[in-house]
Amino acid sequence: MPESPKLAVNFAGIRSPNPFWLASAPPTNCGEQIMRAFDAGWGGAVWKTIGEPIVNVSSRYSSVDWNGQRMMGLNNIELISDRPLEVNLREIAEVKRRYPKNAVIASLMVESKREAWHTIVAQAEDAGADGLELNFGCPHGMSERGMGSAVGQVPEYTEMITGWVKEKARTPVIVKLTPNISDIRVIARAAKRGGADAVSAINTINSITGIDLNTLTPRPNVDGKSSHGGYCGPAVKPIALNMVQQVAADAETAGLPISGIGGIATWKDAAEFILLGCGTVQVCTAAMHYGYRIVEDMIDGLQNWMSEKGYSSIEDFRGLVVPKVTEWKHLNLSYKIVAHIDEAKCIGCELCYIACWDGAHQCIHVDRVSGPVDGHVELHATPASVEAATRASIAVTPIPKLDAGAGSNGKATPLARIPRVDETECVGCNLCSLVCPVEECITMVEVATGKRPETWAERSAGECAPPPMTQH
């Protein structure tokens, strides 16, 4: 039997049995929780941010549900740890003594004074933390007091405080980046200048999740009022992936280890963050939703995928996709794909048809029975006329004794309901394949254009060309 792929990582000097860490959040509030998480298989945990204890409000969370699924996005207005500092420090020591192989990172946030940072760094390291994560990202509550994202939104403060921490720290220092800025690379560069050993990204995004339409109260409701919170969960993953890629690809921060955060719930999510350069990934919402047990399949699934791909360690595939994300001007303008509908798989929902007509380029038609008509859009039946014909039709209940051979339900898709792609008009936008509910029914097929590859940068090289104006 071939050896299973190794998941162990060395992240900026912090050793962890696997890249799966719990993010600094309610799942890492205390030692008892973190020890249960390690028992479940988590490689590391970033302790719920320690500092001067605070007072919280109730309620604290609200969520966005989507299409019957709970918590596509989660929002919180909880502050840092509300437990006495000594208790947290004692428990860090206890966890490290009982789980020496797992990574315990202390998340820190104190007022912006050099001595205060020196003191907390020493306390966390004396307790046995393997590394430090500086919470410059918390967007609610703490930022009003000059901490959290109030630091992370200003490059100079980020650099200065990172510098103070590095004066004292003996363990690796990770700066946690806030996404609530215009260009995350600016803060990542500041952290690096301050001496950061790594960054983690992203922290939560400023949000109001919704309003109760019965009471007209924003959520989460705290005695009739609310406050903007930090948004996380599956909804934020694409935003996080982009920011991670920006940091990974930036010349100034190239090589700086990144711990990926933002909507990670499965091994697939984790693989994507690692492919964009992350050395570890941090999880919160999914663990809050389903419990620590989710890590089992994160490990199992990632290993199976690695075996399939022939990767024996995380480093084998880390960052492979970073160079494949480029600026638009470097994309090949000569590459052409068109949609292809597999009629054996088509179930006849016609979602591609209406999407193409209303949301794209009017090149999918339902004229298989009336006969293919190629050419200008004006030649084709519009969606409204298609629907009107159905409404005007006379349908009856098929009754065996009244209708010979009645009823042919659900067996095969009638040809009249299988749409046709006008390939000469198709721009290869992907929309139809995105809305099609059937796996592999609509595929995008490359067609030879006979043109040599050419990018916008190449085409406009030497000229003072304006940007393309034929955008849709």
Place this chain on the structure above:
Amino acid sequence: MENLSGNSEIAERFGDLHPPLTAQAAIAEANRCLNCFDAPCMGACPTHIDVPRFIGKIARENLRGSALTILDANVLGASCSRACPVEVLCEGACVLHRYNKKPIEIARLQRFAMDAFHRAGGRLPLKSAEMRAEKIACIGAGPASLACAAELRQRGFAVTVFERRALPGGLNTYGVAEYKLPARASLEEIELIQALGVEFRYGVEIRTQADLDELEREFDRIFLGVGLGAARRLGIPGDEHRDVIDALEFIARYKTAHPPQVAQSVAVIGAGNTAIDAANAARRLGAENVAILYRRSERHMSAFAFEYEHAKQEGVQFQWRVIPVRIHVDASGIKSLECAQARVNEAGVLEAVEGTAFHFDCQQILYAIGQSPLLELLSSVRGIELSNGRVAVDRATGLTSNPKYFAGGDCVNGGREVVDAVADGKRAGVAVAQAFEVVHA
């Protein structure tokens, strides 16, 4: 009317075959709908209810909008959600048969929206604020007439419905198995049509030329929604005995009057959907042995496949290729039904095979072998063409060959479903209204 005032025994024995969805279950189910464009379910529905639209509104918690979407297409949306053979209509057409094999539970979602509408005291909306002078008569208070009457009343016309029975609804009230559609639910739905201002005259039978002449003088247009006539009789010795009962009458009795006494052993003649409803009812009312006897084979039966399966689950027995020959009776009642094996002879005609006679022991016989057309009434209408005993109409408008008369429902289509009658009635209502609206425009 013991049942309608709440006969607990009937309610207990005829509990919902398809229980209502809870709100949580309805939203989960609604979210499974793909929201097809030009959806096949909508196309398959004779009334073309915009199914994805009303389901989407359930998912988005716009229940009033959902119910009004249904009612806009089908004013009997509540009873159709319970009585429709959706397996061969909307749910049969669902594309998910070809996806994960589990069609959307459209009927139960429709019932969910309609139940919520009724609970909230919803009323049918008017389509025109203007009241019109034209008067329309609808003969029969079954689904076709109700749909026609509601459509016209919503557009401001004065509508009067004439019904020979004591209650409105036709087969919706009297003929649909109680575990699908309780008579009470049918009547509650019709109250909304009454609230629109449609006038109902009960106990009035329109039968003769003279009756029609009077109507023609009073009304500008007349809609024929008279349904079918008397049940065909068995035509064998002994069939006049009081325990040889028209299956539709048997169903009407348990639904709207005192539950009938059911014998220990019951024979049901015929294998259509009415025969199945009657056989199931006999079982639920306490009959030990209930058998459906049919002169042809299983594959010829006119009942829907799912009805056949349901009857087997209810414990109904089936005997194929059996011809009833004679009913044996003594002073205490029916003793047995004498039958013979049937075969198709060289001429293609069914006949009894000699020497195959046997006795089926039973004390009650329900017959459901079809209904005759209402020829006496229909042939009294001047200038109206019939074809095979059915009123010939223009399908898109329901217009008969006499321009004063429109028609729809079973008297036109030969006996289909509630939803077909509603579609006919609505098309006729729209056509009548448009004719007058254009004239006055």
